[in-house]
Amino acid sequence: MAGGKDLKDLKDLKDKKPQPVLEVLEVLSSGSRGSVKSSRLCSHPATIRTRYIQGGRTLSQDSSAVPLEADQPTRPARWVPTLYFAEGLPFFAVSLMAGVLYKRLGLPNDVIALATSWLLLPWSLKPIWSPLLEMFKTKKFFIVLFEVVGGLSLALVALSLPLPGFFRYSIAFFAVTAFCSATHDIAADGLYIASLSSKQQASFAGWQGGFFNVARFFSQGGLVILAGFLESRVGTQHAWMSIFVFVGIILVLVGLYHARVLPKGGTERSSQNFSEMYRTFVDVLATFFRKPNIWLLLIFILLYRAGEGQVVRIGPLFLLGSRAEGGLGLTTDQFGAIYGTAGTVAFILGSILGGYFAARLGLKKAIIPLICAMNFPNVAYLYLSIALPQNPFLVGTAMSVEMFGYGFGFVGVILLMMQEIAPGPYQTAHYAFATALMNLGLMLPGTVSGKIQMAIGYRNFFLWVLISCLPALILARFIPIGRRAAGSEVSSSALEDSSRKAEVAAKRNTGGEI
Numbered sequence: 234m235a236g237g238k239d240l241k242d243l244k245d246l247k248d249k250k251p252q253p254v255l256e257v258l259e260v261l262s263s264g265s266r267g268s269v270k271s272s273r274l275c276s277h278p279a280t281i282r283t284r285y286i287q288g289g290r291t292l293s294q295d296s297s298a299v300p301l302e303a304d305q306p307t308r309p310a311r312w313v314p315t316l317y318f319a320e321g322l323p324f325f326a327v328s329l330m331a332g333v334l335y336k337r338l339g340l341p342n343d344v345i346a347l348a349t350s351w352l353l354l355p356w357s358l359k360p361i362w363s364p365l366l367e368m369f370k371t372k373k374f375f376i377v378l379f380e381v382v383g384g385l386s387l388a389l390v391a392l393s394l395p396l397p398g399f400f401r402y403s404i405a406f407f408a409v410t411a412f413c414s415a416t417h418d419i420a421a422d423g424l425y426i427a428s429l430s431s432k433q434q435a436s437f438a439g440w441q442g443g444f445f446n447v448a449r450f451f452s453q454g455g456l457v458i459l460a461g462f463l464e465s466r467v468g469t470q471h472a473w474m475s476i477f478v479f480v481g482i483i484l485v486l487v488g489l490y491h492a493r494v495l496p497k498g499g500t501e502r503s504s505q506n507f508s509e510m511y512r513t514f515v516d517v518l519a520t521f522f523r524k525p526n527i528w529l530l531l532i533f534i535l536l537y538r539a540g541e542g543q544v545v546r547i548g549p550l551f552l553l554g555s556r557a558e559g560g561l562g563l564t565t566d567q568f569g570a571i572y573g574t575a576g577t578v579a580f581i582l583g584s585i586l587g588g589y590f591a592a593r594l595g596l597k598k599a600i601i602p603l604i605c606a607m608n609f610p611n612v613a614y615l616y617l618s619i620a621l622p623q624n625p626f627l628v629g630t631a632m633s634v635e636m637f638g639y640g641f642g643f644v645g646v647i648l649l650m651m652q653e654i655a656p657g658p659y660q661t662a663h664y665a666f667a668t669a670l671m672n673l674g675l676m677l678p679g680t681v682s683g684k685i686q687m688a689i690g691y692r693n694f695f696l697w698v699l700i701s702c703l704p705a706l707i708l709a710r711f712i713p714i715g716r717r718a719a720g721s722e723v724s725s726s727a728l729e730d731s732s733r734k735a736e737v738a739a740k741r742n743t744g745g746e747i
Contacts, residue, residue: 309429312494313437314444316376319487320421321448323383323414326480327352329453329549331407333460334477336553337469337565340400346546346683348404350676355408355415357672360665363419364510371497372424376417377488383413384484391477394470428496446581453573456480461566517659521666526713530653533708534667535674537646540608540701541639542678547686547694548614548635552628559691561617561628571629579633583640590641596648597714604709607642608702610635615695646671653714 331352335345366375386409393402429437456476463472521527552568554560563571587606591599613631622628650671655664678701686694 307494309437313440316421317441317444318448319380321445323410325452327411334473336550342550343683343687347680350679352411353676355411357669359415360669372420373495373497375420377492379413379417380488381485383410384481386410387477388481391474394474449577454569457569458566517662521663533712534671536705538674539678540698542675543682543698546679546682551691571632575629576632576636579637580640583637587641587644600645601709603642603645604706606638610638611698618692618695
């Protein structure tokens with residue numbers, strides 16, 4: 234309620250410039266509901282919303298001038314693990330489980346590769362709509378919203394499978410899930426940064442990568458193995474219906490849990506200055522494309538994963554494909570054990586060692602070995618397509634070698650974006666632009682990989698994949714690493730810091746979102 238001074242200020246608005254009328258935001262303490270204790274009101278600063286009433290319009294702007302209760306986050310250990318598990322779960326459902334589902338339902342490789350590659354588009358386009366999340370509500374609001382909607386979308390995927398046109402319906406629901414997941418990533422990372430101190434951010438960085446990969450183990454390993462177990466008992470269609478309903482329920486339950494325990498990640502917002510935001514966005518773009526050698530660097534980033542972008546689409550289909558069509562004929566549970574568990578361990582180990590390798594040699598000397606490490610282990614697929622072994626241990630060993638090389642070499646492109654593209658006044662936005670382009674470098678080759686494979690067969694396809702790495706390998710000799718605008722080499726301390734960040738990012742990446 235306004236006091237006498239506030240009433241006087243409102244009366245003066247008719248003749249004078251707008252004066253603020255203070256409205257205290259509702260504050261949730263430790264994620265619980267209820268009234269705010271007066272003692273805490275006195276001891277903690279809080280963010281308030283200031284309203285200006287002018288010409289019949291109400292605008293809102295943030296302020297922190299009045300000492301009220303702060304947004305007291307619960308202990309990070311209560312929400313960081315679940316937040317990044319919820320970030321990984323829908324991503325893996327879209328990026329891998331969708332392809333396995335369609336393969337088990339008998340769709341051709343070209344259709345599967347094209348459709349599932351386009352599902353990755355939201356992770357490349359998310360920098361476009363990320364500013365909208367700064368204009369309305371709170372980061373917590375968007376996290377909970379997109380976890381619930383994403384979970385419902387995955388459940389609808391399951392319900393669409395018995396329908397005659399199940400493919401178009403399920404792809405539409407997967408697309409909704411992909412949009413929710415990509416947008417959730419923006420809000421989750423923003424809340425993590427806004428709610429934790431620098432020391433806490435460093436302390437829980439390992440939890441990010443760890444629980445993102447828990448989601449990978451859970452989905453690509455555990456759930457796929459469970460699907461294989463159910464297929465032999467209730468049939469393929471009902472098995473996968475059960476799996477996606479289960480995943481959807483988990484994501485909704487995590488969303489409801491986060492509604493109670495997450496910090497807000499900032500004050501509630503209701504509007505922003507669109508013209509100022511537009512000018513900033515234009516300046517971000519302009520400064521990005523004025524960076525030295527930017528076009529050469531962008532072309533290199535686009536080509537870096539040309540081979541892997543095709544393998545990540547066709548490799549799982551080859552492992553699951555029947556021997557009559559040249560595949561290995563793995564059962565669903567064998568695939569989950571080999572690709573989702575052993576492969577995940579090898580990928581994480583490779584990414585960690587790749588970071589240390591790059592830190593020791595420096596990016597300029599390490600970039601070509603990193604490209605080789607990422608692409609040459611694809612010889613494992615070529616060997617499997619020729620020998621067609623039936624021993625699961627031999628197949629698992631070959632896949633572990635390939636995934637280890639993928640994780641080891643992937644660090645190179647992360648470091649390149651951090652050290653050569655991101656530095657400058659808008660380093661967060663510029664890094665986001667670079668990662669979006671890198672994801673396009675994964676998505677675009679994937680869209681045509683199915684057509685290529687069906688035209689030339691698995692064996693020739695994997696030979697083609699090895700050839701696809703040559704443009705990036707050649708271009709690596711000409712990219713100007715360590716010669717940014719300042720014209721100096723990256724310091725060793727900066728390299729170590731970037732390498733540490735690259736290790737964390739690489740642990741979370743499996744071929745799509747960073």
